[in-house]
Amino acid sequence: MIQKTREKFIALFGKEPLIVVSPGRINLIGEHTDYNDGFVLPAAIDKKIVYAVALNDTRQCNAHAVFTNETVSFSLEDVKPTPGWINYLMGVVDQLQRGGYEVKGFDCVINGDIPVGAGMSSSAAVEGGLVAALDHIFHYGMDRMQMALLGQRAEHTFPGVKCGIMDQFANLHGKKDQVMRLDCRSLDFEYFPFNFPEYKIVLCNSMVHHSLASSEYNVRRQQCEEGVKAIQAMHPEVKSLRDATMQQLDEVRDQLSAKIYDRCAYVISEIQRVQDATELLKKGDLQQFGQLMYATHEGLSKQYEVSCPELDFLVTLAKERPEVAGARVMGGGFGGCTINLVKQEEVASYQSYIQSRYKEEFGITPDVYVTTIEDGVTVN
Structure with missing residues (x-):
């Protein structure tokens, strides 16, 4: 290229x-x-x-x-x-x-x-x-x-x-x-x-095209800000959801709509999951890391509501397969890919399984990309 x-x-x-x-x-x-x-x-x-x-x-x-x-x-x-x-x-x-x-x-x-x-x-x-x-x-x-x-x-x-x-x-x-x-x-x-040479990072494209410029992405930001404002009234030191705890969010639950509460609960939990995930990487524990990915998907689907039936289906398929350590929707949501951690020797059979089951369900064959982690921008 x-x-x-x-x-x-x-x-x-x-x-x-x-x-x-x-x-x-x-x-x-x-x-x-x-x-x-x-x-x-x-x-x-x-x-x-x-x-x-x-x-x-x-x-x-x-x-x-x-x-x-x-x-x-x-x-x-x-x-x-x-x-x-x-x-x-x-x-x-x-x-x-x-x-x-x-x-x-x-x-x-x-x-x-x-x-x-x-x-x-x-x-x-x-x-x-x-x-x-x-x-x-x-x-x-x-x-x-x-x-x-x-x-x-x-x-x-x-x-x-x-x-x-x-x-x-x-x-x-x-x-x-x-x-x-x-x-x-x-x-x-x-x-x-x-450093998990026995696993590959596999992206499964739902083929549902998303646009982050759609109003929903900016709506999520506004909803998070609304939750922060409610918490700030009792805890002025809270500048963003980064500073908030679930206990503080629960204190203002009756002031928030169920949607706003769920949005904020997801973000507070997800910030902690990243911290937990890096500790698991240090220990080389990819299985528990994968469980955190599944928890993230559940939050993105049910609390943050940025998934879609196609993405949920792909993650459900992943959960059925023992060669998959973890999977979730990746990116802003509303379409796009799931990210899957798949045993290297099973990648071809996993791809075949995903594509055939997805086509049965939605009438379209998803693209599957096997990726590697590389350097950032290079100037030649």
Whole structure:
């Protein structure tokens, strides 16, 4: 893919480009905790976006997407939200300009194999790849966390998704065969080896397309904030659900709707599960780790209500199979993939089983991806 992207760039623009590889991400546990100042446990994976980029000595930016065979141009004097994939690139350029970084005209070709809407954060890969490319070309001297925060702001302002920092962080900080526990409040992070060679990380795509820009994602944020406000009235030190305990939530239960209570209960429990999960990784206990994943799915389905019948069915299938240590919906929800920890020698039979049972139930064959944990954004 890297070579094809480079060749396409040379064919279109007639010069040698800088190549940037920008990965998708998985999150083993810690879902919808990032915008509540909690902890997450992501990793970068081998699904990726590839950029070829070079300056063009104009005030124009020209971008060609291989996956749509479409070229879009915009002026650096007129960067504003625009429908389609170009919006993510323009969001990055806008944030650089607002931050006082000089941006000159550039050409780029963008390619990739991250399935859109599958919960692997293709949007963060698009943002992280471009900001790393422009940082390299223009010598901004940004560190990786500055790049991640800029990508997050781009997502907030142009697509309008009020995402937490996890996706952009994982995209830029990934290390091969390591997961990262990120404190989404302090932005401190720690690497933990994911050293289970007898298991593979398998993603099963429900084929239900989700869009995090849908109103439901932002509604969940508002619901969490509503719960925090109620707790704050009795406990002013509570700034977010990260600070809250189940006891404090129970104290204000009669002031909250059942929905708001459930949303907050899920998040408080999930923040603790991430802490427990890293202790299990240190001990090498993948079986108990997997049980936490199942508990997360139950919470996401019943309390946070971001699952769907297709995702619940995939997790139910996983629970029936002894070769699966754990499974859950991954990403924002409302569709996308489940993440499954599957014994390596059983991956092929598991894939066959999932695809046949799912097709019987829903009339469609799900895509299945066997992934590996890889480095974050690389500039070549």
